[in-house]
Amino acid sequence: MRLSRYFLPVLKETPSEAQIVSHRLMLRAGMIKQAGAGIYSWLPMGFKVLRKLENIVHEEQVRAGHIPMLMPTLQSADLWTESGRYDAYGPEMLRIKDRQGRDLLYGPTNEEMITDIFRSHVGSYKDLPLTLYHIQWKFRDEIRPRFGVMRGREFYMKDGYNFDLTREDALHSYNRHLVSYLRTYERMGLQAIPMRADSGPIGGDDTHEFLVLAETGESEVFYDSEITDLKFGDREVDYDSHEACRAVLDEFTSRYARTDETHDEAMFNEIPEERRRTARGIEVGQIFYFGTKYSDAMGANVQGPDGKSVPVHMGSHGIGVSRLVGAIIEASHDDKGIIWPEGVTPFHAGIVNLKQGDAEADAACDALYAGMVALGLDPLYDDRDERAGGKFATMDLIGMPWRITVGPRGLKNGVVELTSRRTGESEEMPPEAALERLAQIYAGHRVTSPL
Amino acid sequence: MRLSRYFLPVLKETPSEAQIVSHRLMLRAGMIKQAGAGIYSWLPMGFKVLRKLENIVHEEQVRAGHIPMLMPTLQSADLWTESGRYDAYGPEMLRIKDRQGRDLLYGPTNEEMITDIFRSHVGSYKDLPLTLYHIQWKFRDEIRPRFGVMRGREFYMKDGYNFDLTREDALHSYNRHLVSYLRTYERMGLQAIPMRADSGPIGGDDTHEFLVLAETGESEVFYDSEITDLKFGDREVDYDSHEACRAVLDEFTSRYARTDETHDEAMFNEIPEERRRTARGIEVGQIFYFGTKYSDAMGANVQGPDGKSVPVHMGSHGIGVSRLVGAIIEASHDDKGIIWPEGVTPFHAGIVNLKQGDAEADAACDALYAGMVALGLDPLYDDRDERAGGKFATMDLIGMPWRITVGPRGLKNGVVELTSRRTGESEEMPPEAALERLAQIYAGHRVTSPL
Numbered sequence A, B: 001m002r003l004s005r006y007f008l009p010v011l012k013e014t015p016s017e018a019q020i021v022s023h024r025l026m027l028r029a030g031m032i033k034q035a036g037a038g039i040y041s042w043l044p045m046g047f048k049v050l051r052k053l054e055n056i057v058h059e060e061q062v063r064a065g066h067i068p069m070l071m072p073t074l075q076s077a078d079l080w081t082e083s084g085r086y087d088a089y090g091p092e093m094l095r096i097k098d099r100q101g102r103d104l105l106y107g108p109t110n111e112e113m114i115t116d117i118f119r120s121h122v123g124s125y126k127d128l129p130l131t132l133y134h135i136q137w138k139f140r141d142e143i144r145p146r147f148g149v150m151r152g153r154e155f156y157m158k159d160g161y162n163f164d165l166t167r168e169d170a171l172h173s174y175n176r177h178l179v180s181y182l183r184t185y186e187r188m189g190l191q192a193i194p195m196r197a198d199s200g201p202i203g204g205d206d207t208h209e210f211l212v213l214a215e216t217g218e219s220e221v222f223y224d225s226e227i228t229d230l231k232f233g234d235r236e237v238d239y240d241s242h243e244a245c246r247a248v249l250d251e252f253t254s255r256y257a258r259t260d261e262t263h264d265e266a267m268f269n270e271i272p273e274e275r276r277r278t279a280r281g282i283e284v285g286q287i288f289y290f291g292t293k294y295s296d297a298m299g300a301n302v303q304g305p306d307g308k309s310v311p312v313h314m315g316s317h318g319i320g321v322s323r324l325v326g327a328i329i330e331a332s333h334d335d336k337g338i339i340w341p342e343g344v345t346p347f348h349a350g351i352v353n354l355k356q357g358d359a360e361a362d363a364a365c366d367a368l369y370a371g372m373v374a375l376g377l378d379p380l381y382d383d384r385d386e387r388a389g390g391k392f393a394t395m396d397l398i399g400m401p402w403r404i405t406v407g408p409r410g411l412k413n414g415v416v417e418l419t420s421r422r423t424g425e426s427e428e429m430p431p432e433a434a435l436e437r438l439a440q441i442y443a444g445h446r447v448t449s450p451l
Helices: A021-028 A044-063 A077-083 A111-121 A167-187 A225-229 A242-253 A265-269 A293-298 A321-331 A359-374 A388-397 A408-412 A431-442 B021-028 B044-063 B077-083 B111-121 B167-187 B225-229 B242-253 B293-298 B321-331 B359-374 B388-397 B408-412 B431-442
Strands: A032-036 A039-042 A074-076 A094-097 A103-106 A130-139 A154-164 A192-196 A206-213 A219-224 A257-259 A276-291 A301-303 A309-311 A313-320 A349-353 A379-382 A402-406 A416-420 A426-429 B032-036 B039-042 B074-076 B094-097 B103-106 B130-139 B154-164 B192-196 B206-213 B219-224 B257-259 B276-291 B301-303 B309-311 B313-320 B349-353 B379-382 B402-406 B416-420 B426-429
Touching: A021 A032, A021 A321, A032 B074, A032 B111, A039 A044, A039 B074, A044 A130, A044 A154, A044 A167, A044 A321, A074 A077, A074 B032, A074 B039, A077 A103, A077 A111, A077 A293, A094 B094, A111 A130, A111 A154, A111 A293, A111 A313, A111 B032, A154 A167, A154 A321, A167 A192, A167 A206, A167 A242, A167 A276, A167 A313, A192 A219, A192 A242, A192 A276, A206 A219, A206 A321, A219 A225, A276 A293, A276 A321, A293 A313, A313 A321, A349 A359, A349 A388, A359 A379, A359 A402, A359 A408, A359 A431, A379 A388, A402 A408, A402 A431, A408 A416, A416 A431, A426 A431, B021 B032, B021 B321, B039 B044, B044 B130, B044 B154, B044 B167, B044 B321, B074 B077, B077 B103, B077 B111, B077 B293, B111 B130, B111 B154, B111 B293, B111 B313, B154 B167, B154 B321, B167 B192, B167 B206, B167 B242, B167 B276, B167 B313, B192 B219, B192 B242, B192 B276, B206 B219, B206 B321, B219 B225, B276 B293, B276 B321, B293 B313, B313 B321, B349 B359, B349 B388, B359 B379, B359 B402, B359 B408, B359 B431, B379 B388, B402 B408, B402 B431, B408 B416, B416 B431, B426 B431
Parallel strands: A192 A257, A349 A379, A349 A402, B192 B257, B349 B379, B349 B402
Antiparallel strands: A032 A039, A074 A103, A094 A103, A130 A154, A154 A313, A192 A206, A206 A276, A219 A257, A219 A276, A276 A313, A301 A309, A402 A416, A416 A426, B032 B039, B074 B103, B094 B103, B130 B154, B154 B313, B192 B206, B206 B276, B219 B257, B219 B276, B276 B313, B301 B309, B402 B416, B416 B426
């Protein structure tokens, strides 16, 4: 993309309404614009990041054998009356009456609807196991929406639902989700720690939240410092293997890590003192096993191998996709702006032309641009007639992890400059070498299978 | 995908509530499930088609230089009061009150919101031309929702908005959209004819609707039969060239083609009688030029080259993405079921194993499956232990354009059978030849750039 043809309305001033750094930086970098209390428009660069996160989530869910679909944003109140949650959910549910006076609601989650789909179409254990998921806009009428997309009212969420014949199979589904979530967050450049949590209005016994450590997190967390040494890495896990998934769960949950809701001071004090940590965390996902809570209430039964009808065991599993954009920025920024991890950056590298209008510099930038596109990379070329300082500041603010600087002086020596946003280090090299380096850097960060 | 691991709840019975063929076939093929009046869940295969259409629309919009973003589903009533449309819109607008008593609405379109974004961030003619678009769920509270996704209440739409300094530039944007829409529909295997139409509540003078001819269309249309001979084909059009885009508009709109709203009997009768056609059409898109209607009302001005502040010239341009799924089926089906055009098919070919459990047949199917995946193709392998007749009927119902049939008898001679859904013709060939043929067939039908 050439900046002269893009819509990237960066702000010079720091907006006064934003209390936390991700909200400030998303506004300053022209990623979002508020449309109402807790409701945002995603401007082009914000949408690009959001879509990238969505594609990563899809790719990792499909890899785990989960099946994508899409449920609507509006739901009929009837199903929620059936499960007993219509009255129980409280004022955070946005209730709507249509022109015929029918009661609708803007879905905050989809347990009822997916259970209805399941019971309408599945009748035999032979169709199990089954995990369906979707990524869809949700609404929660927060009394005090704040922190930008971190605590908005209209938010984008992946929610998945597993249906299994037995508790044991359902716990495997739970573990499989944990594995797929660890992979997902790491691809996004995040360390998200699974912590034993409270199930809240979803219900159920087993639940883990995934928390990203950040000063601005809404939850207080307590953990054994050894847990931050764990990396999922590029290991291949057989998602069909109960043992393999269980082993990952054991590895990532055997050390103490809890939110304030479930914190146990006595257990915490058993950790050697030098490894005890108290910090704040941002919740970016949660997995639940709740057994037959909804299948009992709504009659979602299958015929087992013995011919008897039994309620299915279920769980639900969510990733806050729009909130993740904020969480990533909270975890990765400095005084100058955002620092995108390579896995989620909206553009792979910025190209800065130090002397726009200089024939040789323009041609070199055009060649770099074409070279990146030919490699399947997505450049952002600042081709505006502006001072170098302003161009650098913009690239830093919007978080380009790599920048290629092209100027007449370097070109005389046949070199351009490749700069890392994270370290600030620059290296001179011929344009071809810069392209090769970028290709290497991004080789492991491709979203290969669009849905 | 292996059918044994997929969720494809095909129905044997024809659902009685469905009045038109696309609605019946989408229910029978397990693509959708009704969630409420005019509100649908997209089951996995339905979602796959919807997502493919969405990706094609994105690809063609980006090719035309239009910039993707995303506005929320819910809007504040304030902006609509400012434009004067809040009261004018009538009962089709779904009005909502949140817990604080604020007036919201579920957006039926986004002229106000995009104009607000524009006026907040753009102040100079130097930032023009600019075209922003999004693909988002909309709601229109139809009094009688029907025909499945063809006339639902919650529907998925691409809507784009151009901002230009002059009327002439804005008409170029209009023409550019027309070109991009012609490309888009043809990639989807549709012939959509641009017809002069009425502007309705959007307002403005210039507007064309794109109509797909189908018996179940909601509009009566009148046209010169020569227009159906026009093909956009694989021509390359320079989207920056006013002349090139204008020439396409002239070519595709110079023959008489109108909906009943704008039909002129006298002009129609000037066409030679043998070329006069009356038919029915499904509206799948519409483009508008409405000048300064919204920029005047909402103060969306820019400073021109002479330093004077002038309102921008605007247009809006929509494609009904969810409705297109139904329209494609209306235009492409037979008694046995759907016939997907290659550009939009959810899977590229079905693999039918005539003797599941036979070691050789199973191995051959597995090899074909792996071969397709290696070619970047997406197979649907019916690996269930069912009779061949049932497997064929399912592949026909769900519209697989190509089917590879694998059985012990053929394998003895080293061949499998490749069958075209459209012609019904089968040809025996070695498995490698079938793979090569499929690669050729789909070479021109790739969605290459996920957003």
